[in-house]
C-alpha cells in the first residue's frame with residue numbers, strides 16, 4: 001500500500017483484501033460512498049471473484065454484524081442494530097416522570113431511531129415513516145414534527161432554541177425552506193402540542209449517573225407498538241424494506 005492512495009482507495013484495498021481472504025465481498029451502497037465523498041466506481045466484485053472463486057457478494061446475513069432473530073421485534077433492533085440509545089431512553093423516562101400519556105412516552109422513546117439506526121438528515125421524517133404502520137397516527141405525526149419544531153421556540157411551554165444548536169450549526173444558521181414551510185403547517189395542526197412535547201423532553205444534558213434500561217419500556221412498547229407477527233421487515237408493510245435495510249445494510253441486491 002503506498003502513500004499516494006487516498007483514504008477511500010486504501011479502504012477499498014482493505015475491503016478487497018478482506019474479500020479475498022474471507023470469501024465474502026462487501027459492496028457499499030452509493031449512499032454510504034457519497035457520505036465519504038466517494039463518487040468512484042463501486043468495488044469490482046467480478047474481479048475479486050476471478051481471484052477467489054469462493055468469494056460471493058453478500059446476499060444473506062452480514063457476518064460482521066450481530067445476528068438477528070428470524071422475526072425481529074422493535075426491541076431486537078434496539079439491541080442489535082441501533083447505536084447507543086441512552087438519549088432516547090432518558091427522553092422517554094423524562095416523559096414518564098412528567099406524566100405524559102403512554103403513546104407520547106413511546107413517541108419520545110422512538111423520536112430519534114433514524115439517527116441511531118438509519119439516516120441522520122431529515123431523521124424525523126425517516127423515523128416517522130419507519131414506525132407509521134405500527135403506531136397511532138398521532139405518534140407518527142409527532143415524531144415527524146419534532147425535528148421541525150426543535151428549531152422554533154415556544155414560550156408557552158418554556159421551550160427555547162437549543163444552545164447546543166447555536167454551537168453545532170453556528171449562530172447564523174437558519175433552517176432550510178422546506179422546514180420553515182413545514183413549521184407554518186405544523187404550528188396550526190391539532191397535534192402540534194404532541195410534536196412539541198417531544199421537543200420539551202428531547203433532553204441533551206443528562207444526569208450522567210441516571211441509567212435507564214430498555215426493559216423499563218417493554219410494557220409501553222407492548223401496548224402501543226403493533227409488533228408484526230412475521231417480524232419487522234417481513235410483514236409486507238409499505239416500510240418493511242426499510243427495516244430489512246437495517247438488518248442487511250450491505251445486501252448486494
Ligand SMILES: [Fe+2]
Pocket residue numbers: 111112123124146147
Ligand atoms: Fe431528533
Ligand SMILES: [Fe+2]
Pocket residue numbers: 087111112202203
Ligand atoms: Fe432527540
